[in-house]
Amino acid sequence: MDKHILKELRRILGPDSLLTSWEDRACYSYDATGQSFLPDAAAMPETAEQVAAILRLANEHRFPVIPRGAGSGVTGGALPVARGLVITFSRMNRILEIDAANMIAVVEPGLITGELQAALKKRGLMYPPDPASLKFCSIGGNAAECAGGPSAVKYGVTRDYIIGLEAVLPSGEIIKTGVRTEKGVVGYDLTRLLIGSEGTLAVFTKLILRLLPLTESKATFLLTFPDLAEATKLVAEILSAGLLPCTLEYMDRTAIAAVRDRLKQPLPDGTAALLLVEFDGSKEEVHQQAARFAKFVAEKGNCVLRQAADEQKTAELWLARRSISPAVLSLRPHKIAEDVVVPRSKIPDLVAFTERLAVELKLLILTFGHAGDGNIHVNIMLDKSDPDEHRNGLEAKERLFRFVLSLGGTLSGEHGIGITKSAFLPLEIDPASLQLMRRLKQLFDPNGILNPGKVFPKFSASSC
C-alpha cells in the first residue's frame, strides 16, 4: 500500500486511527480458523462517513477492504487473504438506543454480543442469538455471518432479530435498510440480502435489533445415554411431541471426554452421548414444561435424566458445552470444524456416517452441537504435519459434505462459507443461482474491493 494512500487514510481517520506497524497488523491477520494473512494496514473508524470515505478511496486506488468483527469467525470471513486494509470496529461499539416500550435497540457493529445481552437483561429485555463465542464476538460479525447458537431451536438466528441496517456500499454510498417496527415490506429486502453476505456486499455501521421480554425462569436437564443412536433419535421426537425447549444440545462420547474435567459431577459409567435440554418462560410455564418433559423422557428415553439443581450447576454444564471447540485441540493439534445441517430426523444417519468415516479413514471425528435444529458440529481432528492424515481429513470433509447434501441438508447453519468452504459451494448451489450471486456481487462491488476472495469458489488458499 503506497505512501500516498496511507496519507489519505490518515487524513480520513485522524492520526491515531490507522495502524501500520507489523505488531499491529499481526493482530488483524488471523481468525479462529488458525490461518493468518497480514494486512497492509488496519483502520479504526468512528463514523459511517469515515467508512464511506475509505471505500471511495479503495475504489479509486483498487485496494481490498476487509471488514472485521472480533475475529472469532471459523470460516475465514475476516481474513485479509489479498492483503489490503482491515476495518476494525473497536471504536464503533456503542449501544445507541434501547427503546424498551417498543423492544428495539440500535447498536454499532463493534458491540460485543454478550455485553449487549447483559445491558438488556438489566432492562428486562433479551436479544436471543447466543453463539458459543458470545463473550467476545461482535454483533456486526454475527450479522455478517448470520450467527446462530443454542437458543436458535426456539428463538431463531441473527437474521430473525435484525430488522434494519445502516450500511456503506462499496461505492461509498451510505444506505438505510429495513424498519424499526415489527413488520415492514416496503421495497426489496436489502436487510436480509446483506445479513449473511459475509462482508462482501456492504459494511454495516449501525444495526436495528428487535428484542423480546426477558424470560423469568429456566430449567436445565442433562440426559445421558448408553447408546449414541438413542440420543440422536430422541431429538426429533422431543420436538414432534410439541415440547419447545430453548436449548437442545448434543455431545458424543469424544466431545464429552474433551470437556469431562469441566463437569464436577461425574457422568454415569458407559455414557456414550448426552443431551443438554433447557426450557424457559414464566415460572409456571417452566415448571409445567419441565414436568411434561420428565414424563416424556421417562416413557420414551433410554437414558438417565438429571435436572441441574441451581444456577451454579447450570453454569457448569454451559461452561462444558461452550468449551468443546477449544478443548478438542487437546486431542489432536488441528481440526476441520464443520457446522453442517440435516433435517432433524436424519441426525442418526449423519452421526452413523461420521463414525464409519472415522474408522475407514483412521481419523478421530467427533460430533456435537445444536441437535434441535439439525445443526451438527462435526470436528475432524488431525495433525496436519502428517501428510496422510491431512489428506484423509480433506477427503473426510468432502465426503461429509456430499453425504449431508444427499440427506437434504446444507453445508453451513451458522458459520458461513468464507474461504474454508468456498470450493464446495457448487456442490450445494445450482449453476444458475451461483451465477446470479456472482452478478449480485458484481453489481454491488464492480471493482471487487470489498472482502475479496470470500464465498465464491476461486480463492485457492488451504481449504481447511
Place this chain on the structure above:
Amino acid sequence: MDKHILKELRRILGPDSLLTSWEDRACYSYDATGQSFLPDAAAMPETAEQVAAILRLANEHRFPVIPRGAGSGVTGGALPVARGLVITFSRMNRILEIDAANMIAVVEPGLITGELQAALKKRGLMYPPDPASLKFCSIGGNAAECAGGPSAVKYGVTRDYIIGLEAVLPSGEIIKTGVRTEKGVVGYDLTRLLIGSEGTLAVFTKLILRLLPLTESKATFLLTFPDLAEATKLVAEILSAGLLPCTLEYMDRTAIAAVRDRLKQPLPDGTAALLLVEFDGSKEEVHQQAARFAKFVAEKGNCVLRQAADEQKTAELWLARRSISPAVLSLRPHKIAEDVVVPRSKIPDLVAFTERLAVELKLLILTFGHAGDGNIHVNIMLDKSDPDEHRNGLEAKERLFRFVLSLGGTLSGEHGIGITKSAFLPLEIDPASLQLMRRLKQLFDPNGILNPGKVFPKFSASSC
C-alpha cells in the same frame, strides 16, 4: 399480442391452458384494489418448465408477464397494468410433501393458504401466517407480498416460514434457493430477497415451508373500552409485561359499527374501541396466561373484559374481525386502505392523528388491525365520484404516510407497494437504496418483462 405469440404459448402450454376470450381475460383483470386492467391472455401452466418457456418467449418478444395468486392483493401487485400475459397457478396448487418428523412442507404456489392450514391441522401441524383472506388467498401470493395476519404478533410473517424456493428467473432459468432445514447460511439469501418482491424479480413454482406443532388450546378475550386512547395505550403495556398473545387486534368505533350485526352478543353502551386478544399453547399454558392476563387487565385496563365461552363465540368474534374490510364499504362506496406500521408505543399518536385528519378533511376514517405489532389498518372512506372528497382522500393518504414516517414507522406491514403506494416509495426509501433496488430489478430482468409498473415510482395510474 400477435397470433404467432399466442400460437407459441399454446404449443408450450397445451391447447386448453391458454385463455384468450374477453370473459376469461376479465377474470384476471382485477384484484382487491377495485382497479381493473385487461390482460392480453392468461396462462395456466402445470410445471416450472412451462413457466420457464413462457418467460423465454416473453424475453424474445418483449411482452409483459404478470404472475397472479388469487387476486386478493390490495395494492395492485397482480394487475396487468401494461397488458401482457397473466400467469395463474390454479393448476399448480398441490401439497407436494408434508414431512411431519422434520416439520417441513413443500407446496405449489397456487395452493390456498386456508387449505394448507386445514391439511396440516389433521397432521398435528401448523403454518402460522393467517391473512384475513386466508380462505381464498394463495401461498404464492402470500410469499410475493410477504403477507402477515393477526398471528404475526407471536409467530411472525410469511418470510419467517418460507425457507426455500424453486423460482423461475425472468431469463427462464430455474433456480433453487434456500434449504429444507431449520438453519442455512450458504451463499447470498436469495430466498428472502425474492419474498416480498411482489412478482417483479422471479416467478415462484415451489415453496418449502417450515411448520410448527399445532397448539393444543386457545383462550379468546374481548376487551371493550369507553375511550379509544385507553385501548391503544394498553397494547404496548400488554407486551412489555411479558404477556405473549397470538392475537392482539384492535378496532375503533367505526370499524365496530360496520360489523356490529355480526356480533350476536351486544357490546356495552358507549364502546369506543375494542381489543381482541388470544393466547394459545398447551392447555395449562393457556390457562395460566389467561389468568395472568385477566389479572393484568383488572389492574391496568379501563375496560370491560369478556372471555369467549366456547368455539362458536370465538368464531363469531373472528367472523366480525375478518369482515371489516368488505363491510366498511357499506359506509361509503370507496376506500383508501393502508396498512401502515408504527412502533407500538406510537399507536395512540397515530390514531389521534387520523381523528384530527378526519375532522379537518371532512372524511370518515377508521382504524383497526394488528395493534400487537403496530400494524394499523387505516381506511379512508370516500365517494370517488365526489371530486372534493376524492382530492381530500388523496391528501389524507399522503399526510398519513408522512406522519407515520415521522413516528419511525413504515408505509406497509403486509400489503406491499404494488401500484397504490409506488409514488410514495421515495418518502421512505433513501435515493441510494432506491437506486440499488432499481439496479437489482435491472439485473434480474433487463428487458423489464416481469410484472412491469410495480413497486417503483413511475407508473402513473390512479394512485388509490
